[in-house]
Amino acid sequence: MSDAEARHPFSQDKARFGEIGQHMLTELETYIADLDGKSMDRRVPDDVRRHLMSLPLPDAGQQPEEMLEFLRTQILPWPITIAHPRCYAWICAGIAPMGALADLAASIMNTGLDGYDHSSIFLNVALGRWLMELTGFSDGEGFGVLFSGGSAANLNALTAARHKAAKDDGWDIRSEGLQGGRPGFTIYTSAEAHSSIQKCAEQLGLGSACMRLVATDQQFRLIPDALRQAIRSDLDAGFRPMCIVAGAGTTNVGAVDPLDGMADIAEEFGLWFHIDGAYGGFGGLDPDYAKMYRGIGRADTLTIDPHKWLQAPVDCGALLMRHPERHAEAFGLKPDYLMSSSEDSAPWPYEHMFQLTYGNRALKTWAVIARLGRSGVRDLVVGCNRLASLLGTLVEEAPDFELLAPVSLSIANFRYVPEGETDGAALDELNDAIADEIGRTGEAHMPTTKVRGNVALRACILHYENSEDDMHHLIDLVRRCARSVSA
Ligand SMILES: Cc1ncc(COP(=O)(O)O)c(C=O)c1O
Structure with a gap:
């Protein structure tokens, strides 16, 4: 030296x-x-x-x-003590020590996951297959690309869908852009879709007005007949339906849309079928939910976030692509100063996405899945779902609580209702105050959301250390906080 x-x-x-x-x-x-x-x-x-x-x-x-x-x-x-088992907020995972250490190894190696034939590029192929097998997307047919999260994965999927729709109509959106005054593209999903889907529509130049928020049933699941009707009336009105987006584990209430029925409709109209399973994509591993996931293997693309249920250190999302060549067509661009994958290479992620240099998320993804194995992932999903279901039962049995949505996967939405209180605005105010008070106790963290316009205490159970005691503690804590805010 x-x-x-x-x-x-x-x-x-x-x-x-x-x-x-x-x-x-x-x-x-x-x-x-x-x-x-x-x-x-x-x-x-x-x-x-x-x-x-x-x-x-x-x-x-x-x-x-x-x-x-x-x-x-x-x-x-x-x-923010997001990794604490009693953090029930949003969709938060715990600490995965091997994931974090593998991430350190990735930082020391400092080789991105964009391309070139290094070990992680080859590992990435196996990881895509692991995620496909765990979710039921396929037995390995396709390619998985790791993204910063579900939002970025959704954007990649919808960009490829837009490119394909234009190509099917005989024009090239990459060279022509959206300047041609052609029939407007439309996207079909439900009002329960994650906000990133609307952001995608806006980023893609389609405008949020292109979103068709199809009606849902009592379980917050999109109604297939309403979807078919919406597509037909758009066709009659001269629009160009572009893709259907299903939720497999919606953010607010954990609903799983009827995937098989939506896949039928996508096939019927020749539309791209995307599933946003960022949170709940592994839900089919739970025998109680397996039926609902029939049809996941018919999607063109599936978003699944290792930084959610798999507990990979943030940030770590993934998009599973059934037709990687369509993403390469939508994104590939090879200037003289960059190398391209060869026949001996594994597919290079940068040829399928917007970013060039990007972090090696393969090692942390590998670490969390390898540490758990298929059975560990399944047990985690089943365990969290069971606890949410127990919480739902405790809520239903309590005279001073009300369930605001059916418990689905590992999410329960409920509110505290003191005896005799029927005023909606007062209940909203009380439950907002309870959530704040919960934060002040330092015993748990559980902000509110809204379900059908009502303020709800929303618990998302995702931590590998949660127990039945935690569910009883949560009920007790809500009661204690209700008493102290009322006093
Ligand atoms: C269903 C769903 N899709 C997409 C996202 C966005 O994911 P990210 O925050 O990783 O971008 C979330 C986040 O919670 C989600 O629940």
């Missing part, structure tokens, strides 16, 4: 990697141990906020010890 290299701060750190790394690991070990034991209310104190936002740019480089101290005192104490 030259003197210059020896003097460079990063060269010094490489030489001390084991020693510095050990200190970091010790801090993280403490972080993990503290997460369960301490209050979940870790709001950043005002002085820390001000300190962080006004940090001066250091003139001289800092030493690793000083930097570790900064992380220890200023950053690690103030997370």
Whole structure:
């Protein structure tokens, strides 16, 4: 090593990697141990906020010890405790230590997953197959690409769908754009679809007005006859139906749309069939839900997020592509300065997506699935679903609680209803206040949503350490918080 290299701060750190790394690991070990034991209310104190936002740019480089101290005192104490088992908010996963360590290995190797024939590119092929097998999308036919999350995966799918629809009509959207005054594309989904689907429509230049929000039944599942009718009336009105988007585990209530029936309709009209299974794509592993997932193997594309139920460290989404060549047609562009995959290569993700350089999410995805195995993933899904179902039963049995949607997968929506209270606005206000109070207790985290216009306490059970005790604790906690806000 030259003197210059020896003097460079990063060269010094490489030489001390084991020693510095050990200190970091010790801090993280403490972080993990503290997460369960301490209050979940870790709001950043005002002085820390001000300190962080006004940090001066250091003139001289800092030493690793000083930097570790900064992380220890200023950053690690103030997370959102999303990885805590009693965080029932949104769709949050726990800590997957092997996933995190594999991610560290990816950072040290620093080889992106965009392309070139390195080990992770080949591993990525197997991961796509693993996800296809776990979800029932296929036995391995197709290709899986890892994205930052469900939003990015959905955008890739709908971009490819738009390209295909134009191609089927004999024109090329990549060269012509949307300037030709052609019949407007339309997208069919339900009002339960994740907001990213609307954002996709907007990003794709189709406008949110292209969204057809098809009616749902009592279980919040899209009604196939209404879908068929919507497509027919759009055709009559001169629109160009582009694709159908089903939810397999919708965000708010966990509903699984009738996939098989929707696949029939997609086939009937020659439309792209996309399933957004970012959250619930593994739900078919639960024998109680397997029937509902019939038809998942007929989708053109399936979004499935390893950073949700698989607990991969964020960020980690995936899109399973039945026809990878369609994505290559929609995205492939090879300037002289880039290499292309050859016949000996595994498919290169960058040839199927918008991004070029992107992080090696293959290692963390591999780590979480390899650590669990097929049976571990199934047990996790079944276990979470059972707990949500228990929570639903506890709610239904309690005279002062009301279930606001049928429990589906691992999501339960309910509200606290004190005896004699029938005023909707008062109940909304009370349940919002209860959710805030839950946050203040530091015992759990469970913000509200709305179900059919009513404020709901929404619990999404996704953590591998949740137990029946947690469900009883949650009921008790809601009651205690209701008492203290009423007082
Ligand atoms: C069904 C569904 N689709 C898409 C998304 C967006 O995923 P991400 O936040 O990973 O972009 C979510 C997020 O919760 C989701 O539940």
